[in-house]
Amino acid sequence: MSLEGKLALVTGGGRGIGRAIALKLASQGADIVINFFRRRDTAEQTAKEIEALGAKAEIFRANVGDPAKIDEMFDMIGNKFGHLDILISNAASGVGRPVMDIDVKAWQWTMDINTRACLLCSQRAARLMEGRGGKIVSLSSLGSFLVWPTYAVVGVSKAALEALTRYLAIELAPRGICVNAVAASFVETEALRFYFEEQLGKGNLPITPAGRMVATEDIANVVAFLCSEEAFMIRGQTIIVDGGFSLYNPLFARERKD
Amino acid sequence: MTVEEQIREIMARITHVDGSIITRESTFKDIKADSLDVVQALVAVEETFGIEIPDEEAQKFQSFGDFVSYVENQVAQKERV
Ligand SMILES: NC(=O)c1ccc[n+]([C@@H]2O[C@H](COP(=O)([O-])OP(=O)(O)OC[C@H]3O[C@@H](n4cnc5c(N)ncnc54)[C@H](OP(=O)(O)O)[C@@H]3O)[C@@H](O)[C@H]2O)c1
Numbered sequence: 592m593s594l595e596g597k598l599a600l601v602t603g604g605g606r607g608i609g610r611a612i613a614l615k616l617a618s619q620g621a622d623i624v625i626n627f628f629r630r631r632d633t634a635e636q637t638a639k640e641i642e643a644l645g646a647k648a649e650i651f652r653a654n655v656g657d658p659a660k661i662d663e664m665f666d667m668i669g670n671k672f673g674h675l676d677i678l679i680s681n682a683a684s685g686v687g688r689p690v691m692d693i694d695v696k697a698w699q700w701t702m703d704i705n706t707r708a709c710l711l712c713s714q715r716a717a718r719l720m721e722g723r724g725g726k727i728v729s730l731s732s733l734g735s736f737l738v739w740p741t742y743a744v745v746g747v748s749k750a751a752l753e754a755l756t757r758y759l760a761i762e763l764a765p766r767g768i769c770v771n772a773v774a775a776s777f778v779e780t781e782a783l784r785f786y787f788e789e790q791l792g793k794g795n796l797p798i799t800p801a802g803r804m805v806a807t808e809d810i811a812n813v814v815a816f817l818c819s820e821e822a823f824m825i826r827g828q829t830i831i832v833d834g835g836f837s838l839y840n841p842l843f844a845r846e847r848k849d
Numbered sequence: 850m851t852v853e854e855q856i857r858e859i860m861a862r863i864t865h866v867d868g869s870i871i872t873r874e875s876t877f878k879d880i881k882a883d884s885l886d887v888v889q890a891l892v893a894v895e896e897t898f899g900i901e902i903p904d905e906e907a908q909k910f911q912s913f914g915d916f917v918s919y920v921e922n923q924v925a926q927k928e929r930v
Contacts, residue, residue, distance in 0.1 A: 629888075629891075629903075629904045629907075630904055631901070631903060632903070632905070652901070654892060686885050696885065696889075697885060700885055700889075
C-alpha cells in the first residue's frame with residue numbers, strides 16, 4: 592500500500608487517534624496537513640514526527656465548529672497545494688451530560704464540531720478532489736448505537752455522522768470518492784482516560800475480548816486500509832474496531848470461571 | 850472600551866450573567882462558567898484581539914483577573930511590534 596504523492600488532511604491530527612492516523616498515512620508516503628484547535632504544541636510535535644518519516648507536514652489552526660475557519664483552512668490547502676486526496680474527519684468535542692442537562696449550547700457545540708464539520712469539510716474536499724478521486728474517512732464511536740453514561744449528545748452526533756457517511760458515499764461515488772467511517776469503542780487516549788476516571792474511578796479501564804485495549808494504531812491501520820485502493824468497493828460503511836467489545840456478553844465471564 | 854471591559858462583555862454574553870457582578874477576583878465558578886463556556890470565551894477573546902492563548906496558559910487562569918491580565922499583556926506585546 593503506497594500513498595506516495597498523495598496529500599491528506601487530518602482534522603484534530605495533532606494528538607490521540609488523529610495523530611496515529613497522520614503518522615500511519617505519512618509512513619505510507621502521504622504528505623499531511625494537520626488541523627488542530629487548542630493544542631499547537633502537540634500539533635507541532637506530530638508535524639516533526641511526520642517530517643522525520645520523510646513526508647511533508649503542514650499544521651493549521653482552525654476550529655472546525657466554525658464554517659469560516661473551515662473555509663480558511665481549505666483556501667490555504669487550495670492555494671498551497673491545489674488539490675487534496677484524503678480527508679480524515681477526526682476532530683471531535685462534546686459535553687458529557689445526562690440527557691436532562693443537555694442545553695442548546697451543549698447540543699450545538701457538539702453537533703457543529705462532530706457532525707456539521709464533516710459535511711462542510713467533505714464539500715470543500717470533494718472540490719479539491721475533482722478529476723482525481725479521493726478518500727474520506729470519518730471517526731465515529733460505538734456510542735452511536737450503544738448507550739453510555741453522559742454520552743448522549745456525542746452519541747447522537749456520531750449516529751448522524753454515520754448517516755451522513757452513507758449519503759456522502761453514494762452522492763460522491765460518481766466523483767470517484769470513497770467515503771467510509773471507522774467506529775471505535777474505547778481507545779487508549781487522553782479523552783478516554785478522562786472519561787473513565789470520571790465515571791468508573793482510576794485504573795478501571797475496560798478490557799476487550801481481544802485481550803487488551805484498542806490502541807490508536809489499531810484504528811489508524813483500518814483507516815489506512817480504507818484509504819487504499821484495496822478498499823475501493825467498501826462504500827458508506829462504518830467499520831467497527833473494538834476488539835469484540837460490542838459483541839461481548841457477560842455470560843462469557845461466567846463460562847471462563849468454570 | 851478597555852480590554853477588561855470587552856472581556857467582561859464576552860464572558861457575560863456567554864454565561865448569561867450580569868456583567869456588573871464580574872470582578873477581577875471572580876473565579877469562573879463565580880461567573881457560572883463551565884468548561885464549555887470557558888472554551889467559547891477563549892475563542893471569542895482570541896478572535897476579538899487577534900491573539901492565540903495556548904491551553905497551557907489558559908489552564909493557569911484561576912480568576913477572571915488572571916484571564917484579563919494575560920490578554921492585556923498579549924495585546925500590549927502585539928502593539929509593540
Ligand atoms: N478515544 C476513544 O476511545 C474514542 C472512542 C470512540 C470514538 N473516538 C473518536 O475518535 C476521534 C478522535 O478521538 P481522540 O480520542 O483521539 O480525541 P482526543 O484525544 O479528545 O482529541 C481530540 C482531537 O480533536 C481536536 N479537536 C477538538 N475540537 C476541535 C475543533 N473544534 N476544531 C478542530 N479540532 C478539534 C483536538 O485538537 P487539539 O489537540 O488542538 O485540542 C484533538 O486533536 C474522535 O472523533 C472521537 O470521537 C474516540
